[in-house]
Amino acid sequence: MNYYLGIDIGGTNLRAAILDNEYNLIDKFKIDNIVEKGADYNVDNLIKIIREKWNTYNIQAIGVACPGPLDIRNGVIINPPNLKGWEGFEIKKYFEERFKLPTTVNNDANVAGYCEAKIGTAKNAESAYYITLSTGVGGGFVYKNEIINGFNNIAGEVCNMIINEDEYSHAGLNAGGLEGQCSGVSISRIASKKLGQELTAKDVFDRAKDGEVNCREVLNEWSINLSKAIANIITIVDPEVIVLGGSVILNNSNYLEKLINEVKLRVFNNINVNIKLAKIGDDAGLLGAGILASCLK
Incomplete structure (x- = not known):
């Protein structure tokens, strides 16, 4: 069975989920986003827990939902109002380098709509x-x-x-x-x-x-x-x-x-x-x- 990571970047929390290839939710968790400590600090905390919890799963790829504005093609956070200090953070590259897995990034509203289109209303x-x-x-x-x-x-x-x-x-x-x-x-x-x-x-x-x-x-x-x-x-x-x-x-x-x-x-x-x-x-x-x-x- 193949598995996929979903990451949701918010101004209050960072959340992660693991899904199987039939879109079943296997597990999820969230941590506080201490925005003022910067992107590296918070994303590293998230990655640490992912590795501890899900290291036995055959994860194939990562998807990240972020508030806009974004450079979607390059996976870069531009300047979301609720992520002060995260401007210019190359989040796609950050996950790819640490997990050695293909990663895609998109606007959080787009991604929520995509979920509704695939498995929802x-x-x-x-x-x-x-x-x-x-x-x-x-x-x-x-x-x-x-x-x-x-x-x-x-x-x-x-x-x-x-x-x-x-x-x-x-x-x-x-x-x-x-x-x-x-x-x-x-x-x-x-x-x-x-x-x-x-x-x-x-x-x-x-x-x-x-x-x-x-x-x-x-x-x-x-x-x-x-x-x-x-x-x-x-x-x-x-x-x-x-x-x-x-x-x-x-x-x-x-x-x-x-x-x-x-x-x-x-x-x-x-x-x-x-x-x-x-x-x-x-x-x-x-x-x-x-x-x-x-x-x-």
């Missing part, structure tokens, strides 16, 4: 577009079992898509951009400003459920803005299925029907709008990285 679909709605907003497009990266490695990255005329610019992205309007952080920001008090995204959804008019208005606008982005995606790449993941939507799945109806108002008449919730959950990026490793030649 979009399994057997010709094309799948994945959108994660959490603290931020990410996206990835999978076509015929391949991640579409694009020339600049940003294909599918919907966070910067302009969806309204709001002047607010989030983290250097476009004013009126999707992440600045529809992420969990943005729901919190918009509602807090509207109500004059600090609210979390969870507070907003809870209050809307209890009938709070202002919170309902915020979430109605959120649904409209998100539906614009989804409608634009459908118009451009016409995916067989759109998969929505991330805590914002998975914890508030009652909004799915409204989103579908809003999207239908913004696309050509009589086309199939196929929007589903993600199935794999928090391990999508981790498992997807292992699955991606199994595709290395």
Whole structure:
């Protein structure tokens, strides 16, 4: 039996998993990412545990999921906001030199979408577009079992898509951009400003459920803005299925029907709008990285 490593690099944790060639999860673990100590220190800690735990497995390849922006072709971390001090880290080369195994690196949203396309909600679909709605907003497009990266490695990255005329610019992205309007952080920001008090995204959804008019208005606008982005995606790449993941939507799945109806108002008449919730959950990026490793030649 052959086995594959999946690595998920996050600002809080580093996670590793080992999968067999039928994509079964054999084992996994996580360690704290002490970001300020740098990439070498943290990745070395991860590698040490991998070698201790899984040294008897016939590992063939490694897949790594990282937050962007990335140089995907060369496997280099560029400057993710939650990995300060890791800029320019050649993570692909680092793993290859230490394990003497082929390694592939890709954006964490792409990899999570790949997992959903291979073993999750979009399994057997010709094309799948994945959108994660959490603290931020990410996206990835999978076509015929391949991640579409694009020339600049940003294909599918919907966070910067302009969806309204709001002047607010989030983290250097476009004013009126999707992440600045529809992420969990943005729901919190918009509602807090509207109500004059600090609210979390969870507070907003809870209050809307209890009938709070202002919170309902915020979430109605959120649904409209998100539906614009989804409608634009459908118009451009016409995916067989759109998969929505991330805590914002998975914890508030009652909004799915409204989103579908809003999207239908913004696309050509009589086309199939196929929007589903993600199935794999928090391990999508981790498992997807292992699955991606199994595709290395």
